[in-house]
Structures are given as C-alpha cells and as structure tokens.
Amino acid sequence: xxxxxxxxxxxxxxxxxxxxxxxxxxxxxxxxxxxxxxxxxxxxxxxxxxxxxxxxxxxxxxxxxxxxxxxxxxxxxxxxxxxxxxxxxxxxxx
Numbered sequence: 001x002x003x004x005x006x007x008x009x010x011x012x013x014x015x016x017x018x019x020x021x022x023x024x025x026x027x028x029x030x031x032x033x034x035x036x037x038x039x040x041x042x043x044x045x046x047x048x049x050x051x052x053x054x055x056x057x058x059x060x061x062x063x064x065x066x067x068x069x070x071x072x073x074x075x076x077x078x079x080x081x082x083x084x085x086x087x088x089x090x091x092x093x094x
Contacts, residue, residue, distance in 0.1 A: 001017050001018070001019060001047060002016060002017070002020055002028075002030070002044060002046050003016070003017055003077065004016050004017075004018055004030070004032075004041045004042050004043065004044050004050060005042065005043040005044075006036055006040055006041065007041070008038060008044070009035070014034070014093055015030050016030060016033070016034050016055075017032070018030035018032035018069075019031040019032070020049070020051075021032065021059045025071060026073055027055070027071055027073060028044070028051060028055070028060070028070075028071045028073075029068060029069070029070050029071075030068070030069050030071065031063075031066045031067070031068050032066060032067055032069070033066060033067070033072050033081065034067065035060055035062075036057050036060055036067070036069055037055050037057065037060070038058065038059060038060055039056060039057060040056075040057045041054055041055065041056060041057075042054070042055050042057060042069075042071055043055075044071075046073075047073070053070035053073045053074075053075060054073070055064075055072055055073045055074075056071065056072050056074070057069055057070070057071060058070040058071065058072050073086075082087060
C-alpha cells in the first residue's frame with residue numbers, strides 16, 4: 001500500500017491509499033478506488049518502498065471494481081530491485 005497526493009478536476013487536493021500492482025525504475029501501476037484524470041500529476045513519498053517523486057498519470061482504466069492507473073516518473077521513481085516492494089510489487093519483465 002502506498003499513499004498518494006493528487007488534485008481532482010476541481011483543484012482540490014486529495015490523498016488516497018493505493019495498492020501497488022507493478023513497479024519499475026520509471027513508473028508504477030496502482031489500483032485504487034478513485035478515478036484520476038490522465039495527464040494529472042500525483043506525488044508519492046514512500047522512502048521505505050523506494051518510490052519517491054512526482055509522476056504523470058498515463059492511463060486510468062476501470063477494472064475489477066477499482067481503477068488501475070499508470071504513473072510515469074520523469075526523473076525516475078527511485079524504485080530499484082533491491083528495495084522492499086511489498087507482496088504485490090514486481091519489476092516489469094520479472
């Protein structure tokens with residue numbers, strides 16, 4: 001689980017908890033209850049998971065009762081294979 005900070009379409013700051021589905025050095029796939037608009041920015045700051053920074057939402061699709069969003073970090077997520085990543089997080093290609 002990771003906590004993310006984002007703005008909704010009305011400009012209100014929101015905080016959500018999301019399940020990490022997949023993580024790589026450049027991005028993260030999350031599953032959460034709220035829909036986040038494509039091209040919105042999301043902030044993550046979880047040093048223990050190795051995921052830190054500001055990311056752009058590349059896609060948001062409704063699947064299995066939740067929204068799956070793909071985040072792309074312009075300067076990298078900070079995630080590396082050696083960092084703790086939780087039971088659901090895996091590197092792409094593993």
